[in-house]
Amino acid sequence: MVSSVLDRLKSVLPPPEVSLDPVDWAAVEQALGLRLPSYYKEFMDTYGGGTIEDFLIIYRFADNIEGTLEIWRSEMRRVRYFWDEVPEWATLEEGRENILPWANTIDDDVCYLLMEPREDPEQWCVVSRDEDMEWSVFEGSMVEFLVEVVSGRRREPWMPRDFPGDSPWFKTTAQYLADTDPG
Template identity: 30%
Template sequence: MSTPLDRLTDLCPPPAPVQPPVDWAGVEAALGTRLPQDYRQFTAAYDPGRLADFFWVHDPRHTSVHVRLAGPAADRIRAQMRSDHARGICPSPVDPELLLPCGGTDNGEVLFWIADPRAGPDAWQVAVNEARGPRWFVFDGGLTRFLVAVLSGTTEVPQFPKGLAADGVGFEPSRLDQWCPPLPEPSPPVDSAQIRAWARANGYDVPPRGRIGVAVRDAWERAHRD
Protein backbone atom coordinates (compact mmCIF):
# COMPACT_ATOMS: atom_id res chain seq x y z
CA MET A 1 0.00 0.00 0.00
CA SER A 2 1.49 3.33 -1.04
CA THR A 3 2.05 6.11 1.48
CA PRO A 4 1.52 9.86 0.99
CA LEU A 5 5.30 10.20 0.58
CA ASP A 6 5.26 7.54 -2.18
CA ARG A 7 2.58 9.53 -4.00
CA LEU A 8 4.47 12.79 -3.52
CA THR A 9 7.73 11.40 -4.89
CA ASP A 10 5.81 10.00 -7.88
CA LEU A 11 4.34 13.45 -8.54
CA CYS A 12 7.51 15.37 -7.78
CA PRO A 13 10.63 13.14 -7.89
CA PRO A 14 13.45 14.34 -5.64
CA PRO A 15 17.12 14.07 -6.56
CA ALA A 16 19.31 11.89 -4.38
CA PRO A 17 19.62 13.69 -1.02
CA VAL A 18 23.05 15.16 -0.39
CA GLN A 19 22.53 17.15 2.81
CA PRO A 20 23.34 15.70 6.26
CA PRO A 21 20.70 13.84 8.26
CA VAL A 22 18.71 15.74 10.87
CA ASP A 23 19.49 15.67 14.59
CA TRP A 24 15.88 15.08 15.50
CA ALA A 25 16.50 14.85 19.25
CA GLY A 26 18.11 18.30 19.19
CA VAL A 27 15.45 19.82 16.93
CA GLU A 28 12.54 18.52 18.98
CA ALA A 29 14.22 19.62 22.22
CA ALA A 30 14.61 23.14 20.81
CA LEU A 31 10.95 23.24 19.72
CA GLY A 32 9.67 21.59 22.88
CA THR A 33 7.57 19.10 20.93
CA ARG A 34 7.74 15.92 18.90
CA LEU A 35 7.27 16.32 15.15
CA PRO A 36 5.13 14.31 12.72
CA GLN A 37 6.63 11.14 11.31
CA ASP A 38 5.64 12.10 7.76
CA TYR A 39 7.70 15.28 8.10
CA ARG A 40 10.73 13.28 9.21
CA GLN A 41 10.29 11.05 6.17
CA PHE A 42 9.86 14.08 3.91
CA THR A 43 13.19 15.58 5.02
CA ALA A 44 14.91 12.22 4.48
CA ALA A 45 13.64 12.15 0.88
CA TYR A 46 13.99 15.85 0.00
CA ASP A 47 16.82 18.27 0.62
CA PRO A 48 15.84 21.87 1.42
CA GLY A 49 14.29 23.33 -1.70
CA ARG A 50 11.12 24.28 -3.50
CA LEU A 51 8.24 22.17 -4.79
CA ALA A 52 6.32 23.11 -7.96
CA ASP A 53 8.22 26.41 -8.12
CA PHE A 54 5.85 27.57 -5.36
CA PHE A 55 6.08 25.71 -2.03
CA TRP A 56 8.98 25.69 0.38
CA VAL A 57 8.95 23.48 3.43
CA HIS A 58 10.83 24.57 6.52
CA ASP A 59 13.89 22.44 7.14
CA PRO A 60 16.00 22.09 10.32
CA ARG A 61 19.21 21.95 8.23
CA HIS A 62 18.83 25.26 6.43
CA THR A 63 21.10 28.14 7.44
CA SER A 64 18.61 30.80 6.25
CA VAL A 65 16.35 32.14 8.99
CA HIS A 66 13.58 32.34 6.40
CA VAL A 67 13.25 28.60 5.91
CA ARG A 68 14.78 27.10 9.03
CA LEU A 69 12.22 25.16 11.05
CA ALA A 70 13.08 26.90 14.32
CA GLY A 71 14.47 30.40 14.61
CA PRO A 72 13.68 34.12 14.58
CA ALA A 73 11.52 34.05 11.46
CA ALA A 74 9.21 31.38 12.89
CA ASP A 75 9.11 33.25 16.21
CA ARG A 76 8.20 36.45 14.37
CA ILE A 77 5.34 34.79 12.52
CA ARG A 78 3.94 33.29 15.72
CA ALA A 79 4.14 36.65 17.48
CA GLN A 80 2.19 38.23 14.60
CA MET A 81 -0.48 35.52 14.90
CA ARG A 82 -0.83 36.13 18.65
CA SER A 83 -1.09 39.89 18.13
CA ASP A 84 -3.69 39.60 15.36
CA HIS A 85 -5.76 37.13 17.36
CA ALA A 86 -5.74 39.32 20.46
CA ARG A 87 -6.83 42.37 18.42
CA GLY A 88 -9.53 40.48 16.54
CA ILE A 89 -7.77 41.24 13.25
CA CYS A 90 -7.68 38.28 10.86
CA PRO A 91 -7.79 35.89 13.83
CA SER A 92 -6.59 32.34 13.35
CA PRO A 93 -9.16 29.51 13.38
CA VAL A 94 -7.52 28.00 16.47
CA ASP A 95 -5.63 29.25 19.50
CA PRO A 96 -2.46 30.79 17.98
CA GLU A 97 -0.37 28.94 20.58
CA LEU A 98 -1.25 25.76 18.62
CA LEU A 99 0.19 27.11 15.36
CA LEU A 100 3.68 25.96 14.39
CA PRO A 101 5.03 27.37 11.07
CA CYS A 102 6.12 24.56 8.74
CA GLY A 103 6.38 26.19 5.31
CA GLY A 104 5.20 28.85 2.93
CA THR A 105 4.74 29.90 -0.67
CA ASP A 106 6.40 32.36 -3.02
CA ASN A 107 3.23 34.47 -2.80
CA GLY A 108 3.65 34.92 0.96
CA GLU A 109 1.13 32.42 2.33
CA VAL A 110 2.28 30.65 5.49
CA LEU A 111 1.71 26.96 6.20
CA PHE A 112 1.20 25.91 9.80
CA TRP A 113 0.81 22.70 11.69
CA ILE A 114 -2.09 22.84 14.11
CA ALA A 115 -0.21 21.20 16.97
CA ASP A 116 -3.19 19.53 18.59
CA PRO A 117 -2.98 17.12 20.28
CA ARG A 118 0.47 18.25 21.33
CA ALA A 119 1.52 14.72 22.24
CA GLY A 120 0.12 13.24 19.02
CA PRO A 121 1.92 14.98 16.12
CA ASP A 122 0.86 12.40 13.54
CA ALA A 123 -2.72 13.67 13.97
CA TRP A 124 -1.84 17.33 13.35
CA GLN A 125 -3.68 19.19 10.60
CA VAL A 126 -2.28 21.82 8.24
CA ALA A 127 -3.57 25.40 8.08
CA VAL A 128 -2.86 28.01 5.40
CA ASN A 129 -2.98 31.75 6.10
CA GLU A 130 -3.56 34.11 3.19
CA ALA A 131 -0.63 36.43 2.43
CA ARG A 132 -1.38 39.76 4.09
CA GLY A 133 -5.06 38.88 4.34
CA PRO A 134 -7.76 37.39 6.56
CA ARG A 135 -8.57 34.10 4.88
CA TRP A 136 -7.62 30.75 6.38
CA PHE A 137 -7.85 27.23 4.99
CA VAL A 138 -7.61 24.11 7.16
CA PHE A 139 -6.67 20.76 5.64
CA ASP A 140 -7.71 17.63 7.50
CA GLY A 141 -4.41 15.80 7.21
CA GLY A 142 -0.66 16.06 7.58
CA LEU A 143 1.86 18.06 5.59
CA THR A 144 2.81 15.39 3.04
CA ARG A 145 -0.83 14.48 2.43
CA PHE A 146 -1.59 18.18 1.98
CA LEU A 147 1.15 18.60 -0.64
CA VAL A 148 -0.09 15.54 -2.52
CA ALA A 149 -3.69 16.79 -2.48
CA VAL A 150 -2.75 20.24 -3.80
CA LEU A 151 -0.17 19.14 -6.38
CA SER A 152 -2.43 16.40 -7.72
CA GLY A 153 -5.31 18.84 -8.08
CA THR A 154 -7.65 16.95 -5.76
CA THR A 155 -7.76 19.83 -3.26
CA GLU A 156 -8.06 23.49 -4.21
CA VAL A 157 -6.89 26.06 -1.67
CA PRO A 158 -8.67 29.39 -2.26
CA GLN A 159 -5.53 31.38 -1.44
CA PHE A 160 -3.43 29.62 -4.11
CA PRO A 161 -3.37 30.41 -7.85
CA LYS A 162 -5.81 28.37 -9.90
CA GLY A 163 -4.23 25.63 -11.99
CA LEU A 164 -1.14 25.62 -9.81
CA ALA A 165 -0.05 22.17 -10.99
CA ALA A 166 -1.46 22.38 -14.52
CA ASP A 167 1.96 22.66 -16.13
CA GLY A 168 3.48 19.84 -14.08
CA VAL A 169 5.41 19.94 -10.85
CA GLY A 170 9.05 19.56 -9.95
CA PHE A 171 11.52 19.94 -7.13
CA GLU A 172 14.34 22.49 -7.06
CA PRO A 173 17.00 21.82 -4.40
CA SER A 174 18.75 24.78 -2.88
CA ARG A 175 22.23 25.52 -1.67
CA LEU A 176 22.02 26.16 2.04
CA ASP A 177 24.10 29.32 1.75
CA GLN A 178 22.23 30.83 -1.20
CA TRP A 179 18.50 30.15 -1.41
CA CYS A 180 16.59 32.60 0.73
CA PRO A 181 12.90 33.24 -0.12
CA PRO A 182 11.52 36.49 1.26
CA LEU A 183 9.86 36.52 4.64
CA PRO A 184 6.29 37.87 4.37
CA GLU A 185 6.00 41.37 5.74
CA PRO A 186 4.00 41.51 8.98
CA SER A 187 0.52 42.91 8.60
CA PRO A 188 0.35 46.44 10.06
CA PRO A 189 -1.79 46.70 13.20
CA VAL A 190 -5.29 48.02 12.58
CA ASP A 191 -7.46 49.64 15.25
CA SER A 192 -10.68 47.64 15.49
CA ALA A 193 -12.50 50.93 16.10
CA GLN A 194 -11.57 51.97 12.56
CA ILE A 195 -13.12 48.79 11.18
CA ARG A 196 -16.31 49.29 13.23
CA ALA A 197 -16.62 52.92 12.09
CA TRP A 198 -16.13 51.93 8.45
CA ALA A 199 -18.62 49.06 8.79
CA ARG A 200 -21.36 51.26 10.27
CA ALA A 201 -20.76 53.90 7.58
CA ASN A 202 -21.23 51.20 4.95
CA GLY A 203 -24.40 49.66 6.34
CA TYR A 204 -22.97 46.78 8.40
CA ASP A 205 -24.40 45.95 11.82
CA VAL A 206 -21.48 45.52 14.22
CA PRO A 207 -21.47 45.32 18.02
CA PRO A 208 -19.74 48.09 19.99
CA ARG A 209 -17.37 45.56 21.58
CA GLY A 210 -16.16 42.02 21.06
CA ARG A 211 -15.10 40.09 18.01
CA ILE A 212 -15.74 41.58 14.59
CA GLY A 213 -17.44 39.13 12.23
CA VAL A 214 -15.50 37.47 9.43
CA ALA A 215 -17.78 38.89 6.72
CA VAL A 216 -17.19 42.44 7.97
CA ARG A 217 -13.42 41.95 8.18
CA ASP A 218 -13.39 40.46 4.68
CA ALA A 219 -15.35 43.44 3.33
CA TRP A 220 -13.03 45.90 5.07
CA GLU A 221 -9.93 44.11 3.71
CA ARG A 222 -11.34 44.19 0.16
CA ALA A 223 -12.17 47.87 0.44
CA HIS A 224 -8.70 48.76 1.68
CA ARG A 225 -6.65 46.39 -0.45
CA ASP A 226 -4.28 48.07 -2.90
Protein backbone atom coordinates in the same frame (compact mmCIF):
# COMPACT_ATOMS: atom_id res chain seq x y z
CA MET B 1 1.51 4.28 6.60
CA VAL B 2 3.82 7.27 6.28
CA SER B 3 5.84 5.52 3.60
CA SER B 4 2.78 4.75 1.47
CA VAL B 5 1.72 8.42 1.54
CA LEU B 6 5.30 9.48 0.81
CA ASP B 7 5.38 7.00 -2.08
CA ARG B 8 2.24 8.63 -3.48
CA LEU B 9 3.93 12.02 -3.20
CA LYS B 10 7.02 10.70 -4.98
CA SER B 11 4.82 9.50 -7.83
CA VAL B 12 3.47 13.02 -8.45
CA LEU B 13 6.48 15.06 -7.27
CA PRO B 14 9.85 13.42 -7.97
CA PRO B 15 12.32 13.99 -5.12
CA PRO B 16 15.60 15.75 -5.88
CA GLU B 17 18.46 13.63 -7.13
CA VAL B 18 20.92 14.90 -4.53
CA SER B 19 22.19 13.35 -1.34
CA LEU B 20 20.99 15.07 1.81
CA ASP B 21 22.94 15.41 5.03
CA PRO B 22 21.64 13.18 7.82
CA VAL B 23 19.65 14.95 10.52
CA ASP B 24 19.92 14.51 14.27
CA TRP B 25 16.17 14.71 14.82
CA ALA B 26 16.49 14.34 18.59
CA ALA B 27 18.63 17.50 18.71
CA VAL B 28 16.20 19.37 16.45
CA GLU B 29 13.23 18.38 18.59
CA GLN B 30 15.05 19.32 21.78
CA ALA B 31 15.86 22.77 20.37
CA LEU B 32 12.26 23.30 19.23
CA GLY B 33 10.87 21.98 22.51
CA LEU B 34 8.49 19.54 20.81
CA ARG B 35 8.30 16.24 18.97
CA LEU B 36 7.90 16.47 15.22
CA PRO B 37 5.63 14.16 13.21
CA SER B 38 7.32 11.17 11.59
CA TYR B 39 5.83 12.23 8.23
CA TYR B 40 7.64 15.59 8.45
CA LYS B 41 10.96 13.89 9.26
CA GLU B 42 10.52 11.29 6.50
CA PHE B 43 9.65 14.03 3.99
CA MET B 44 12.77 15.98 4.98
CA ASP B 45 14.96 12.88 4.81
CA THR B 46 13.68 12.33 1.25
CA TYR B 47 13.26 15.86 -0.16
CA GLY B 48 14.98 18.24 2.23
CA GLY B 49 13.91 21.83 2.51
CA GLY B 50 13.21 23.58 -0.75
CA THR B 51 10.59 24.79 -3.14
CA ILE B 52 7.80 23.38 -5.24
CA GLU B 53 7.85 25.21 -8.57
CA ASP B 54 9.56 28.26 -7.00
CA PHE B 55 6.23 29.09 -5.32
CA LEU B 56 5.76 27.01 -2.16
CA ILE B 57 8.84 27.14 0.07
CA ILE B 58 9.13 24.30 2.59
CA TYR B 59 11.28 24.76 5.71
CA ARG B 60 13.76 22.16 6.86
CA PHE B 61 14.00 22.99 10.55
CA ALA B 62 17.26 21.06 10.89
CA ASP B 63 19.20 23.38 8.58
CA ASN B 64 19.07 26.38 10.89
CA ILE B 65 17.43 25.90 14.28
CA GLU B 66 17.92 29.52 15.36
CA GLY B 67 16.54 30.72 12.04
CA THR B 68 13.58 28.35 12.42
CA LEU B 69 12.85 29.65 15.90
CA GLU B 70 13.04 33.22 14.62
CA ILE B 71 10.66 32.42 11.73
CA TRP B 72 8.26 30.88 14.25
CA ARG B 73 8.49 33.88 16.63
CA SER B 74 8.17 36.37 13.77
CA GLU B 75 5.15 34.60 12.31
CA MET B 76 3.49 34.43 15.73
CA ARG B 77 4.05 38.19 16.20
CA ARG B 78 2.43 38.81 12.85
CA VAL B 79 -0.54 36.55 13.56
CA ARG B 80 -0.98 38.09 17.04
CA TYR B 81 -1.16 41.51 15.40
CA PHE B 82 -4.23 40.28 13.52
CA TRP B 83 -5.61 38.37 16.53
CA ASP B 84 -9.20 39.35 15.75
CA GLU B 85 -8.94 37.57 12.37
CA VAL B 86 -7.46 34.35 13.77
CA PRO B 87 -9.74 31.31 14.25
CA GLU B 88 -10.64 30.37 17.82
CA TRP B 89 -8.78 27.05 17.58
CA ALA B 90 -5.44 28.86 17.25
CA THR B 91 -3.61 29.36 20.54
CA LEU B 92 -1.32 32.37 20.29
CA GLU B 93 -0.23 32.76 23.91
CA GLU B 94 3.57 32.93 23.98
CA GLY B 95 5.03 29.56 24.89
CA ARG B 96 1.71 27.77 24.26
CA GLU B 97 1.33 28.39 20.52
CA ASN B 98 -0.34 25.53 18.71
CA ILE B 99 0.53 26.44 15.12
CA LEU B 100 3.97 25.77 13.68
CA PRO B 101 4.80 27.28 10.27
CA TRP B 102 6.33 24.72 7.88
CA ALA B 103 5.99 26.50 4.52
CA ASN B 104 5.22 29.82 2.94
CA THR B 105 4.63 31.09 -0.56
CA ILE B 106 6.30 33.88 -2.47
CA ASP B 107 3.04 35.79 -1.91
CA ASP B 108 3.32 35.59 1.91
CA ASP B 109 0.73 32.85 2.43
CA VAL B 110 1.69 30.40 5.21
CA CYS B 111 1.09 26.71 5.92
CA TYR B 112 1.19 25.50 9.53
CA LEU B 113 0.98 22.30 11.45
CA LEU B 114 -1.91 22.55 13.92
CA MET B 115 -0.24 20.95 16.93
CA GLU B 116 -3.34 19.36 18.45
CA PRO B 117 -3.07 17.23 20.42
CA ARG B 118 0.41 18.52 21.20
CA GLU B 119 1.52 15.21 22.71
CA ASP B 120 0.59 13.26 19.53
CA PRO B 121 2.28 14.85 16.49
CA GLU B 122 1.04 12.07 14.19
CA GLN B 123 -2.45 13.60 14.57
CA TRP B 124 -1.43 17.13 13.59
CA CYS B 125 -3.22 18.48 10.54
CA VAL B 126 -2.48 21.35 8.17
CA VAL B 127 -3.93 24.83 8.39
CA SER B 128 -3.05 27.66 6.07
CA ARG B 129 -3.75 31.32 5.68
CA ASP B 130 -3.43 33.80 2.88
CA GLU B 131 -1.85 37.23 3.18
CA ASP B 132 -5.27 38.67 4.15
CA MET B 133 -5.60 36.26 7.10
CA GLU B 134 -8.22 34.04 5.46
CA TRP B 135 -7.73 30.59 7.01
CA SER B 136 -8.42 27.05 5.78
CA VAL B 137 -8.06 23.62 7.39
CA PHE B 138 -6.94 20.36 5.79
CA GLU B 139 -7.75 17.35 7.98
CA GLY B 140 -4.64 15.40 7.09
CA SER B 141 -0.87 15.36 7.40
CA MET B 142 1.58 17.68 5.69
CA VAL B 143 2.53 14.93 3.22
CA GLU B 144 -1.14 14.12 2.49
CA PHE B 145 -1.72 17.85 1.92
CA LEU B 146 1.18 17.99 -0.55
CA VAL B 147 -0.11 14.90 -2.39
CA GLU B 148 -3.53 16.51 -2.78
CA VAL B 149 -2.13 19.90 -3.82
CA VAL B 150 0.51 18.63 -6.25
CA SER B 151 -1.91 16.16 -7.86
CA GLY B 152 -4.36 19.02 -8.41
CA ARG B 153 -7.10 17.47 -6.25
CA ARG B 154 -6.95 20.30 -3.70
CA ARG B 155 -6.87 24.00 -4.33
CA GLU B 156 -6.32 26.60 -1.67
CA PRO B 157 -7.66 30.13 -2.18
CA TRP B 158 -4.09 31.45 -2.10
CA MET B 159 -2.87 29.31 -4.99
CA PRO B 160 -2.38 30.91 -8.41
CA ARG B 161 -4.26 29.26 -11.27
CA ASP B 162 -1.08 27.85 -12.81
CA PHE B 163 0.07 26.15 -9.58
CA PRO B 164 0.86 23.38 -9.71
CA GLY B 165 1.87 22.98 -13.32
CA ASP B 166 1.37 19.90 -15.47
CA SER B 167 4.72 18.40 -14.38
CA PRO B 168 5.32 19.54 -10.78
CA TRP B 169 8.94 19.75 -9.64
CA PHE B 170 10.87 20.22 -6.42
CA LYS B 171 14.23 21.91 -5.85
CA THR B 172 16.22 21.80 -2.64
CA THR B 173 17.10 25.13 -1.09
CA ALA B 174 20.70 24.66 -2.29
CA GLN B 175 19.51 23.99 -5.87
CA TYR B 176 17.22 27.02 -5.74
CA LEU B 177 20.00 29.30 -4.47
CA ALA B 178 22.42 27.99 -7.11
CA ASP B 179 19.84 28.66 -9.84
CA THR B 180 19.08 32.18 -8.63
CA ASP B 181 22.63 33.30 -7.78
CA PRO B 182 23.64 35.91 -10.36
CA GLY B 183 27.35 35.39 -9.69
